Amino acid sequence: MAKPVYVFSSGRLSRLANTLVLEREDGKRHLPVEQVSELYLFGEVELNKRFLEFAAQKGILLHFFNRFGYYVGSFYPREHLLSGYLTLRQAEHYLDSAKRLDLARRFVEGGLVNILSLLRKEEARGNNLEPVLELLEELLARTGEAQSVGELMALEGRAREAYYRTWEALLGEDWALERSRRPPRDPINALLSFANTLLYTAVLAQIYQTHLDPRIGFLHEANYRRHSLNLDVAEVFKPVLADRLVFRLVRRGQVKPGHFMREGEGVFLSEAGRRLVVEEWEKTLQTTYRHRALKRAVSYRTTLRLELYKLEKHLIGEQPYTPYRLR
CATH class of the missing domain: 3.100.10.20 (CRISPR-associated endonuclease Cas1, N-terminal domain)
Structure with missing residues (x-):
C-alpha cells in the first residue's frame, strides 16, 4: 500500500x-x-x-x-480524477452566496463541536472549564445567525481565542498559548503551526484522490492562493488530530527544549523536533477506530477521504454534508 x-x-x-x-x-x-x-x-x-x-x-x-x-x-500533478460536472457544482456553490454560506457554516460548526467535545473530555479529567464551555456553546449557537462568511470567521476566531486560553491550565504554564504564526514566538506556537501544516497537506493529498478541485473552498476565499478547500476541511479536524497530537507530545514529555531553535524573532522546530512530530503524526493517521456507519475499523487517514466523499454528495445534491464529530 x-x-x-x-x-x-x-x-x-x-x-x-x-x-x-x-x-x-x-x-x-x-x-x-x-x-x-x-x-x-x-x-x-x-x-x-x-x-x-x-x-x-x-x-x-x-x-x-x-x-x-x-x-x-x-x-500537485495534473488532476486525474477531476470531473467537469462536479467542478461546475463546486463553482456554483461558491458563487451562490447562500450555498457558500451554508457550507462555510457547516465547517465552522464542525470545528466548534469538536473543540467542545475535546474540552468536555478535559473537564471530565478534573479541569474547571465551565465558563469557556458556556462561551463556546453561545458562539456555536450564533453561527446560525451569521449573515456572511466574514461574520462566521469572526465568530470562529473568538471561539479559538477562548479555547487557546485554556491551554495553560491544561498543559502547564510553560505551554500557555497566545497564538502567533509568522514567525511563531515560542515553542507551543511552533509545535501547533507545524501540526496544522501536516494536517493541511494530509487533506490536500486526500483531495487529489477525489473528484474535488482543491482551489475552490467555501469558508476560505478562493483567490490567488493555490488551494483553499483543504483549509476548510482542516477546520473540522484541527481539534481531532492536530490539537490532540500537541497535547500528547507535551503530556508525555516527548518534546524537550532541544527540539526547538531560535532564529531572529521566531522559534522553530529543529530537525530532531520535526522528525519526532512527523513520526507521531503518522502514528495518528494510521490509528484505527470503529466507524459507526461502516461498522468496521477505519484509520484517521481514511476518515479524511470519507469526509471529502460526504462533501461530494452535498455538492451534487445527494445528501447534506455533516462534519465528522469527535466521539
Whole structure:
C-alpha cells in the first residue's frame, strides 16, 4: 500500500526504472514507486524535470518545506480524477452566496463541536472549564445567525481565542498559548503551526484522490492562493488530530527544549523536533477506530477521504454534508 515518505536529509532525487532513488552522502535509498503516495521534502533536495514527469505520471504529490519547517508549496500533478460536472457544482456553490454560506457554516460548526467535545473530555479529567464551555456553546449557537462568511470567521476566531486560553491550565504554564504564526514566538506556537501544516497537506493529498478541485473552498476565499478547500476541511479536524497530537507530545514529555531553535524573532522546530512530530503524526493517521456507519475499523487517514466523499454528495445534491464529530 502506498504511503507518504518524509525526507529530512539533503540529496538528489532521481528515477531508476520504476523506482525512486534518493542519493545521499551516506548512500542511496531505493523507494518502489507503488509504495509512495507523497513525498514530504524538508531537506535540500535536488530533482529534475524527468523526475517530476515520472511523479506526475504516477500521481505522487511532492510537498516542499523550507529550513524552518514552513510549508512552501506542493507539486500537485495534473488532476486525474477531476470531473467537469462536479467542478461546475463546486463553482456554483461558491458563487451562490447562500450555498457558500451554508457550507462555510457547516465547517465552522464542525470545528466548534469538536473543540467542545475535546474540552468536555478535559473537564471530565478534573479541569474547571465551565465558563469557556458556556462561551463556546453561545458562539456555536450564533453561527446560525451569521449573515456572511466574514461574520462566521469572526465568530470562529473568538471561539479559538477562548479555547487557546485554556491551554495553560491544561498543559502547564510553560505551554500557555497566545497564538502567533509568522514567525511563531515560542515553542507551543511552533509545535501547533507545524501540526496544522501536516494536517493541511494530509487533506490536500486526500483531495487529489477525489473528484474535488482543491482551489475552490467555501469558508476560505478562493483567490490567488493555490488551494483553499483543504483549509476548510482542516477546520473540522484541527481539534481531532492536530490539537490532540500537541497535547500528547507535551503530556508525555516527548518534546524537550532541544527540539526547538531560535532564529531572529521566531522559534522553530529543529530537525530532531520535526522528525519526532512527523513520526507521531503518522502514528495518528494510521490509528484505527470503529466507524459507526461502516461498522468496521477505519484509520484517521481514511476518515479524511470519507469526509471529502460526504462533501461530494452535498455538492451534487445527494445528501447534506455533516462534519465528522469527535466521539
